[in-house]
Amino acid sequence: MIINENNYEEFLVDYLHNELASDLVPEFELFLHTHPSILEEYILLKETILTPDTDIVFEKKELLYKEEPAILFPVYWIKYLAIAAVLSGILFIGYTFLIKTKIQPSFVAQPKSESTLPNIDTVIPTPQNKKDSIPINVVIHSTQQKVNPILPKVNLLQHRMAPQVPVDIVQQEKKEKQQTPNEVVTQSPLIPHSIPYIPNKREDTIAMAQPEIVPEKSNHILMMQDTTAVPLIASTEKGILKFINKIAALTHQIKLKKEKIKQTNLLVFVGNTKILNINNN
Amino acid sequence: MTIHQYNQQVKMHADDLYRFVLKNIRNQQDAEDIVQQSYKILWMKKEEVDLEKIKSYLFTVGYHKLVDALRKKKKTHLVESIPEKFGGSSETKNHDVKKAVNEALEKLPDLQKQLVLLKDYEGYSYEEIGSITKLSENQVKVYLFRARLQLKTSLIGLENHI
Known part of the structure; x- marks a missing residue:
């Protein structure tokens, strides 16, 4: 122990x-x-x-106690937040109402006279049963390649009244006529028969049911003016952009395939109003 | 240490520190001053003091403030009136053991009294008391034992008186 x-x-x-x-x-x-x-x-x-x-x-x-800093809740923030919330709500309602207003009128694309809408020759009516769709007319407008014109040296006094046309353009037109003498732009098989087809001398017109389908035809067809009405879900902005991107890609594809195409214009119409013009130059 | 944490320390330890100081100095005003000074120093050193050792730090500061105050008090030979509730000589006549011990406590040397109070009131270990009073553990142990023997003697005298 x-x-x-x-x-x-x-x-x-x-x-x-x-x-x-x-x-x-x-x-x-x-x-x-x-x-x-x-x-x-x-x-x-x-x-x-x-x-x-x-x-x-x-x-x-x-x-002994120390005063703790009071937690001041910023009241003015609440005020601004409330104002912002109200404004956001108003904008949202207004936007929704605006979209519906644009959708609800059953837009039927009507052909315009040449004076007001000269490039649109045919219009496909929008299906009436799709209320939630935006009718969009797409016009693909391509022009023939042009060479810088060289004006001939002429006596201005002798040709005072005559229009001065670039020599190369005249020659080129003649050449084309010789190369394709019988080529008349015919309606693409993709075009519904009910749609009138009006060829143009310099800008042939063709209507396509689906914009991504490019008819394989001659250069004249590529010099086309295409009008179509494509149903599109109206409530999706993303869908519209996707649609436009497809059209833009199509015009680019056309340009790549045909060297003679100098420029391609993409025109998008909502109703009779042109809302977009893309120059795919 | 945040203000909130500091206020928590006031709530938790102010009474203990005040009780310890008052028991030693036997003057309410002096005890309050020492407590306030201790907490003031704690707030000034709030960035340096470990949160877990705040009580020990407070008692260390309070202890040294107490020792200084006791020294000054002895020099001026002031006789402080002791409040009745904190113990007085008249209470020894009541044959109350607790009060007899309190009276005996007042007769202890300051250091032994402080050690007893730190041990009994706050439950500090020898090591912690040594840290507060700057004494070794063995010194704390010896001083405490001596204090106990003296307190026991007062109790024996009380029993004989009865």
């Missing part, structure tokens, strides 16, 4: 203050019970342990 009557005080004070190692506690407790006088001393010492008087409190804590 480590604890004895000669060294117990050191263990006693540790045991009294709960500082005695846990492995020594049983041994010391046994020592206490075997030594009544030391146990009595321990009881007296234990009575000297003070307990805090909880009635004593520091009553001036307010002197």
